[in-house]
Amino acid sequence: GMILFRPIRRCSSQAAKVGPLAGVRVLDMSRVLAGPCCTQILGDLGAEVLKLERPGAGDDTRAFAPPFLPKASGKPSEVSAYFAAQNRNKASMTLNYTKPEGQEIVRRLLKSSDVLVENFKTGTLAKYGLSYNDLKDEFPSLVYCSITGFGQTGPYSARPGYDALIQAMGGYMSLTGEPDGEPMKVGVPVHDLFAG
Numbered sequence: 001g002m003i004l005f006r007p008i009r010r011c012s013s014q015a016a017k018v019g020p021l022a023g024v025r026v027l028d029m030s031r032v033l034a035g036p037c038c039t040q041i042l043g044d045l046g047a048e049v050l051k052l053e054r055p056g057a058g059d060d061t062r063a064f065a066p067p068f069l070p071k072a073s074g075k076p077s078e079v080s081a082y083f084a085a086q087n088r089n090k091a092s093m094t095l096n097y098t099k100p101e102g103q104e105i106v107r108r109l110l111k112s113s114d115v116l117v118e119n120f121k122t123g124t125l126a127k128y129g130l131s132y133n134d135l136k137d138e139f140p141s142l143v144y145c146s147i148t149g150f151g152q153t154g155p156y157s158a159r160p161g162y163d164a165l166i167q168a169m170g171g172y173m174s175l176t177g178e179p180d181g182e183p184m185k186v187g188v189p190v191h192d193l194f195a196g
Contacts, residue, residue, distance in 0.1 A: 019046025027106070027113040028052065028090065029097070029130075031059045033163070033192040034147045035119035036086040042115070043089030050109065051087060055094040059083060103128055110139050119147040122157045147195055163189035 024047040028039040036051075036059070043049040053059050065080035096102040110116065116135075118125060125131045132144040146152065149161010164185045167173050172191075177184030 019044070022046035024048070024115065025113045026050070026115040026117060027109050029106075029116065029118040029120075029125075030147065031119065032061055033086060033189055034195040035117050036061070037193055038145065038147065038195075039090065039117050040086055040088060042117075047115070049090040050113075051090045051092045052095045052097065052106070053092055055096050058092075058094065059087070061086060097125075097128055097130065103130060106130055107135075107138070110135065110142060113139075113142065115143040115145060117145045117147070121160050122146075122148050122150075122152055163192040166191040 021042055024042070026039055026042050026047045026049045028035065028049050028051040030036055030039060030051075031053070039049050039051065051059070053062075057063075061083040062080055064082035066076070067081045068076035069079045069081055069084050071077045095105055097106050123131075126134065132146065135142060135144065148157070149166060150156035150159055167185050167190075168183065170191075173183035173185055176186050
């Protein structure tokens with residue numbers, strides 16, 4: 001059968017309970033790095049963050065391993081260190097928002113949320129009735145944060161934006177590597193981190 005959602009689990013045992021954003025509730029529909037970095041900072045500042053992940057797979061970064069976090073025994077767990085490094089101070093739930101039942105659950109969650117963060121390609125959530133324009137009248141006080149590579153309008157708006165692509169297009173790769181060599185991406189995905 002179709003998995004719509006799985007119960008909440010903590011992504012960190014050190015959930016933030018105080019801070020300047022204590023009392024703010026964030027619905028995190030982001031994945032990989034730019035969005036999770038953003039929502040992690042909000043969680044670090046005290047916001048309550050609920051991360052929605054794909055049923056059966058979760059966030060892509062759950063598979064970015066090794067390395068894995070160690071268990072108490074010292075042996076590797078099934079949690080990738082990369083995923084854990086970007087998702088502390090969050091609760092997590094799987095939800096299939098591509099189905100009408102999942103879209104209704106998102107709307108129920110938004111009733112008690114202050115902020116929604118997503119980093120899909122422009123237009124992805126509109127296909128499921130979850131874009132800013134779809135939600136702004138129903139949730140007028142919602143802060144809707146959409147992180148995209150090229151914005152919501154313009155000639156490149158429909159394109160996906162990956163850190164390496166932005167480094168190349170912006171000339172950032174010309175600043176690193178061998179002096180007479182080919183352009184090379186920097187070791188850290190700086191544009192994703194700065195976007196978040």
